[in-house]
Amino acid sequence: MCGRFVRTSDTQAILREFDADGGGLDIPPSYNIAPSQVVAVIVNDDRKRLLLCRWGFVPHWAKDVSKAAINARAETVAVNRAFSAAFKSHRCLVVADGFYEWRQSPNGKTPVFIRLKSSTTPFGFAGLYSTLTTGEGGVIHTCTIITTQANALIAKIHDRMPVIIHKDNYDLWLGPNADGLSALLIPYPDGEMEAHDVSTMVNSPKNNSPLCLTMGNR
Secondary structure, three states: OOOEEOOOOHHHHHHHHHEEEEEOOOOOOOOEEEEEEEEEEEEEEOOEEEEEEEEOOOOOOOOOOOOOEOOOEEEOOOOOOOOOOHHHHHHEEEEEEEEEEEEEEEEEEEEEEEEEEEOOOOEEEEEHHHHHHHHOOOEEEEEEEEEEEOOOOOOOOOOEEEOOEOOOHHHHOOOOOOOOOHHHOOOOHHHHEEEEEOOHHHHHHOOOOOOHHOOOOO
């Protein structure tokens, strides 16, 4: 699964990398993003643009908004009732610079930070988004991150990992046609990723500073 991630890039770096319209948004970095928090995603509804979503997907037809899904399984996302409509027409890229997993050991769980070796720019998790109309006439955008089987690097830590869309496939993933997109929902090459232990500060979502990425315990 993917239950915590990092976005260290500033807004301008994000807009450059994804060639998107910012719509006047200015998004600060976040070093310990947790479910239910607001995240930055890239959508393409007539134009490629930055959108803020609450992390925890709720289908547009749902009556109970408390049952939010932070992850969707790649193996079933195209047919799962909760996600199938969004997979066809509401795909997004969840902006990230890395993510956390916890490695189980005899002494407990150790937080691990995982990123791309070419970590100078942000990347996009495969995601889905939904737009809900509130009773007051407003709207709420929610999203989920698609996960797949872990590659060899991540498998030492956890059995699943978020799907990372290669930059060459951003436009394809955000395009209008969903045919064949399941082929993109595969583990990112382990040789292009790296991982290292980080501070136990990450264990609490209340901690949100660059210190979360420091090596070892604090």
